[in-house]
Amino acid sequence: SYYKTLRTKVIGNNYTLVLIDGSFLLTRALFAVTRGKDPGEVKPGELMKVNLQTINRLGRDWKISGSKVIIVWDKWAPEYGGYIRHHLLRDHLTYKSSRKIVTEDDLVGLTGEELKKAEREVKLNNLKQETKAAMIKEFPKLGIQNYYFPGYEFDDIATLASFELSGKTELPCVIVTKDTDLTYSLSPGFHFFKLPTYGSEPKIVTYDEMVQTIPAGLRSRGLGLYQFGAMLNSSGFLGHNDLIVTKKKGANMEKTLEGIMEGNFSGLKDPELYQLQFSTYNIPAFPNYPAVLEDVHRFLSDGSSGSTFEFERVVREYEMEGIDREYYLSIIARFDERYFSDKNKT
Numbered sequence: 218s219y220y221k222t223l224r225t226k227v228i229g230n231n232y233t234l235v236l237i238d239g240s241f242l243l244t245r246a247l248f249a250v251t252r253g254k255d256p257g258e259v260k261p262g263e264l265m266k267v268n269l270q271t272i273n274r275l276g277r278d279w280k281i282s283g284s285k286v287i288i289v290w291d292k293w294a295p296e297y298g299g300y301i302r303h304h305l306l307r308d309h310l311t312y313k314s315s316r317k318i319v320t321e322d323d324l325v326g327l328t329g330e331e332l333k334k335a336e337r338e339v340k341l342n343n344l345k346q347e348t349k350a351a352m353i354k355e356f357p358k359l360g361i362q363n364y365y366f367p368g369y370e371f372d373d374i375a376t377l378a379s380f381e382l383s384g385k386t387e388l389p390c391v392i393v394t395k396d397t398d399l400t401y402s403l404s405p406g407f408h409f410f411k412l413p414t415y416g417s418e419p420k421i422v423t424y425d426e427m428v429q430t431i432p433a434g435l436r437s438r439g440l441g442l443y444q445f446g447a448m449l450n451s452s453g454f455l456g457h458n459d460l461i462v463t464k465k466k467g468a469n470m471e472k473t474l475e476g477i478m479e480g481n482f483s484g485l486k487d488p489e490l491y492q493l494q495f496s497t498y499n500i501p502a503f504p505n506y507p508a509v510l511e512d513v514h515r516f517l518s519d520g521s522s523g524s525t526f527e528f529e530r531v532v533r534e535y536e537m538e539g540i541d542r543e544y545y546l547s548i549i550a551r552f553d554e555r556y557f558s559d560k561n562k563t
Contacts, residue, residue: 230551233386234273234410234516235283236378238371238394239349239363241291242268247345256340257560261348262535268352269540271412272361273548279419281391281410284553287362287516288352289374294367301368301504302497309461309490348461355531360523360549360557364516366509373500375514376402376443383407386517391421397454400427401446432471447498448474451491452484463491521559522551 227383240517246267251259297304353363364374375392376399381389383406391408392399398511401410403413403424414532424442440448449455454470464473465486473484482488500506528545531537 226393230282230284230388230553231280232277232283232391233285233388233392233553233556234378234382235281235286236375236390236392237272237286238240238375238392238396239288239352239365241394241396241412242271242288243345243349243352243480245412247348248272248285251341251344256337256344259344260536261344261351262537264344264348265330265355265472265531265535266540269359269361269537269545269548273456273544275393275410275412276548279410279413280480282551283391283395284388284551285362285457285516285520285556286360286552287364288356289371290349290353290363290365291370292365292367297368300370300372301373304368306460309493323414351535353444354537358524358527359531359545360521360552362516362520364512366505368504369509372396372399372402373503374509374513375399376498377510378516379404379407380443381513382516383511397422398446399448401442401449403427403442414526421562434471435474435478438475440474440478443498447495448477451494451498452477459488460494461490463487463494504542518558520557522552522554 222538226443243264248481250263250267272286275286291300293299294301296477298307353365366374371394374395378390379392379402383404385430387408389406389408391410392402392411393412395411395414397409397411400422403409403422405424407424409422411417411420413420427442428436431440433493435445446455451462452458452464452473454464454473456462460514463485465484468484476482477491482491485491496502503509525545529542532540
């Protein structure tokens with residue numbers, strides 16, 4: 218078939234799994250598509266098309282070509298009032314407090330420019346949620362897997378995959394996002410790729426590079442990369458997701474972390490809060506961890522590798538103009554059927 222012929226022309230992939238931050242992918246497309254437009258007039262298909270184009274560009278332009286692509290989403294859970302990490306820090310409500318979702322209720326009492334701005338935010342959020350639901354429903358039928366687990370964030374799933382799947386794949390795997398905090402979640406078998414945004418360059422970061430950022434004195438004490446990142450964030454030497462700064466003003470980073478490793482918290486103004494924040498990096502202690510772990514291992518085997526029949530249906534239903542069968546085939550030609558359970562029927 219055309220698909221099989223096309224596959225033989227592909228030189229080869231650089232990665233086995235490409236794990237993409239769904240929230241970032243969607244926000245990036247939302248920004249590009251709605252600039253200068255009324256978001257209420259934009260359809261989910263327009264964003265879905267841009268996201269397919271981005272996935273294609275990953276392999277074509279940036280050499281982030283994978284045997285399997287998985288979009289991973291943050292997923293709020295009502296029982297935790299959001300994410301598990303948010304629940305654990307519920308008495309210190311700054312975690313992700315800068316993320317505000319505007320709803321219809323927020324429009325009450327607003328006038329003029331404030332009302333216009335808020336109305337636009339509501340439309341953007343509605344479009345984002347509608348597109349996300351459509352991608353989760355349809356993209357797996359196109360060979361592009363989607364995954365989420367209630368209460369877990371992209372960071373948690375990508376970190377687990379990095380630790381659990383490193384060395385178990387033919388090629389290394391790669392995490393695709395803009396959140397450089399995830400460079401501290403790398404392992405020898407996982408790279409990090411920062412998708413370019415306006416004014417920034419694409420960048421690949423490896424585990425070996427990141428290990429060199431750990432001060433030699435701390436490395437010699439056996440401090441690992443993930444623990445180093447968790448300590449930096451929990452103390453405030455790095456800022457992540459609005460965690461509270463617990464280090465004393467002017468504290469020396471290396472000496473403070475060295476002290477903590479020895480049980481000396483004199484470099485911190487709030488040792489208890491530091492320890493609470495640090496505990497939120499212990500993913501194996503999260504609820505439902507065994508189920509999520511099992512899912513992550515299935516990243517290497519589950520899912521469909523795509524179908525032109527499904528692609529043509531999705532294009533029709535979502536009015537994804539300007540993207541044709543040949544273009545789609547060039548995307549799925551990179552996929553390796555060994556990593557799927559429902560083999561390609563093209």
